[in-house]
Each structure stands twice: as C-alpha cells, then as structure tokens.
Amino acid sequence: MAKDKPSIPKGTRDFLPGEMVKRNYIFDTIRNVFLRFGFMPIETPAMEQISTLTGKYGEEGDRLLFRILNSGNYLAGVSDDEIIKRDINKLKASLSDKGLRYDLTVPFARFVVQHLNEITFPFKRYQIQPVWRADKPQKGRYREFFQCDIDVIGSNSLLNEVEQIQIIDEIFKNLNMKIVIRINNRKILGGIAEVIGETEKITQITIAIDKLDKVGVHKVNEELAVKGVSERAIRELQPILSLSGTAEEKLNELEKKILPGSKIGRKGVSEMKSLFSYLEPLELEADPILDLTLARGLDYYTGVIIEANSTEMKMGSLCGGGRYDDLTGIFGLNDVSGVGVSFGADRIYDVMEKNGKFPEDTMLTTTLMFVNFGEKEEKFCLPLLDVIRKSGIRAELFPDKVKIKKQMNYANQKNVGYVALVGEDEIKNGVITLKNMKTGGQEQITLDELIEKLL
C-alpha cells in the first residue's frame, strides 16, 4: 500500500451522509426527551486544563487521558536531569498542561463552579459532545465518541434519580430498543466493605463482584484473594453475592442481616427503598432491577448508580451514571450534590444498525432533482427551483450538462424521489415532465401541480 495513503487516527471515524442522517435521528430523539424534562443545553471546550481532568477517573482513567503537547518550546522548563531520568510522569507535567475531555461530567462540575453566579439551582443541563479516551479500540469502543449527558446539580432529592430513570426508559422506548436498567448504590457497596472489614479495598471489591455475572463466583473469589482481600472477608461476602428475590426482599435482607453494623450501608438501603417506592407506580417499559453486583468504575460516584444494557445484542453499557456528592468540592464548591446519566450515542447506533431499528424515512435526501439540459434550460429552471424550494420542498439542479444517464444514475444513487425533465419541448409547452424514481412512471404537469404533489 502506498505510504501516503490518507488515514485517520486509530479509533476515530468519518461519517458518511447516510450514517449522519441516522446519527442525527438518535441525537434528535435524545435531545427532545431531555428538553421535555426541563434540561437546557450547554457546551464546554474539547480541551480542559490537565489538572481539571487528572485524578477524577481512577488510575485506569488517568492512563487513558489524551494529553495535548504544549505549544512553543515545551522543553524549556525541563531540566537536563529530568530528561535524562526519563521519568515520564514528571515529564508529562512539563510537556502538557491541557488534555482532551474524558467525559462530560467532570467538565460540567468545573463549569458549575466557574459560573456559579450565572446559573440557578437546581441546575439541569444537557450536553451532547464528543469525548476522547486513549483506549484500545474494539467492538463498541472508540477513541472518539459522543456522549449525551444530563445532570442535575444542587439537589439531594431522589426525585432526580427517579426522573433520570424515566428519561432512560423514554429514550430507549422512542428508539424502539429493548433494554434492562440496573440500579445499585455505592453506599450499600461501601457498607458491605465496612462490615466485612475491608473498607480500604472497596474499589477492588466492587470491581471484582461487578464481574459476577460474567465469570461466576469462583473467579470473583479468586480475584478478591489476589487483590489482597482477607479470607474471612471473602467468606463473609458469600451470602451477599447469593442474595436473590425482588428488590424489596434483597433490601430487607441487607437491612436486617447484613448491614445493621454499618451506618452508611443502612443509609444506602433506605435510599434504595425510597427510590423503588417512587418507581413502583410508574409505568416503565423496562422495569429497573436492583443489581448488587453493579459497580461502575468512575471514582466520583457516592450514591445511586445506574446502568442500561441492550437485551438484543451483546454490547457494553449503552447508558450509565449515578450520584456524586463531592465532585464540585474538588473545584472549590462544597456540599453540592449532583446526579447524572450519560448515553453512548455510538453504541446505541451500533445496536440499532445491527437490529434494523432505524425508520425508513431517515433515509430521505433530495425530493426533486432537475436534469441539466444546458444553459438555456438552466436559466429557465432556476426560477422554478426557487419557487419549489420556498414552498419547502428539498430540490436541486444537477450542476453539469452531462449525459442524462449519468444524471439519472446520480439521482438513483442518492435516493432522490423525483426527477424533473425540462427541455426544449417542456419550455415551449409550459410544463414539467416529472418522473417518479420508485415506480419509473412519469407525467407532464404544471409547476403548481408539481408543488401540490410533492409537498
């Protein structure tokens, strides 16, 4: 292959018109639901100060940050000693003070603190923008992908969680997708870690039990042991892993038998009981389930956590989020709690595409194309085109006088609905020959009739 063959960076993609029409269908659907629940749009820059991003996503997250090389002589502030030592972590600080955003939640927390005086609480915003992660690309995983976020900041009410679950349900219902909504609570996970005496290892424990469904209880126990969780703690964890029944039954079990000794754990249980009591009377398409193995990797979650997965296709989560009590605290604003969820537009696209969920009319392009017969006809057609477009019909004139066959082929490829042929005869008789590209039939009609027909 030629060396100068053009390419784009790994994990990024170009989108063709046919794909964009479908992507926009997803964005429009999501945006409409967001607006109907009272969320307002904001945007933030693609890049943030690196200090805004680091330390928010766990160790793995830091590794996956895209860093932007400083402009100018970026080695000026680096001592010879540092270069010789090749300590990449030290050098990073000198070479890069900006990074591409990793998600939309952390920049939003920064945004809130920075614009405190310009917003009213509780602040409900939505944000649809790309984010970047230096992950190894694979199925359903890209290095540049779009998140559609909603967050409410400045309200402790569980009604926000309820609302966001309704939004998840509504969006996937509108997209005609089947999903399962799983809910858990970091406070319960924290309580469990506390009662088995492994508070320090909470992250490792949650990550390990997150895999319960996938790898089974033995592998989970193995991983726990490897991560340094004591034998006694693992043993005490077993009854929790095997809890079954309805959400209410699980919560009662936790409350009475497992978590009495943990204040934080009891708080989590009571939150979940309250949440499910709100959800009970709502008529949701996808009934939310309590999944005690749901963990979620991001460091900043402190309360309810939520995830939605497709039941029609094996794919990572399509939507995830939860409550974070201290995120704005990092930027200097304490005691303000937030809760939000994020929809992964690209994964949603992949699932919809695979399962043929896009409606036919997302493929509509130009309704009417005029064939180009030459300069005289061009001048005759332009005013007609103008009238047609002003009436609201999507129309174009083929720009070059080339073979009719070629022009028809263009119309065909582009999925144009109708072709207008206006040559010498039509001009003389004051009519337009209109050809239906689906049926192949054609008729001679006036401009007014044409507009009436195509509107």
Next chain:
RNA sequence: GUGGGUGUAGCUCAGUUGGUUAGAGCACUGGAUUGUGGUUCCAGGGGUCGUGGGUUCAACUCCCAUCAUCCACCCCA
C-alpha cells in the same frame, strides 16, 4: 498493559505441496441506447501482493521482525 486473528485492485475477498503472465464480485469509464436510472449484454482502466530482512534455482505462498487493523481480556459509553 496481556493474548489471538487478518493485511492481495477504490471496496469485499479467492489464490493449489513454493513454479514462470496474480484472479472474481462490486465500484469506476466507454459502448449496445447522442431526452431517461435501478435489470441485462459487450469492452476497458486500475495491483512495488502492508513494510523490511531471511530461506530457496524460484516467495503472494515458508521463517523472523516491524507497522496497521480487527477481536478478546482489563476497564468503560
């Protein structure tokens, strides 16, 4: 970061135990049809076989390295 698969025409891929001139379909261009596409038929253009090295009389084919890409793990949207 760990493990596996695949790199041949613009795209999707064949290519025999290594053998002399590397193929198909789609796409593209021209023609059958100089005012009619999606069907059909005919003709044509287009390839340093990812890159570098090695084995061999001979490498698209075997070996090594490297790069790219896809899949799985990890983690995540």
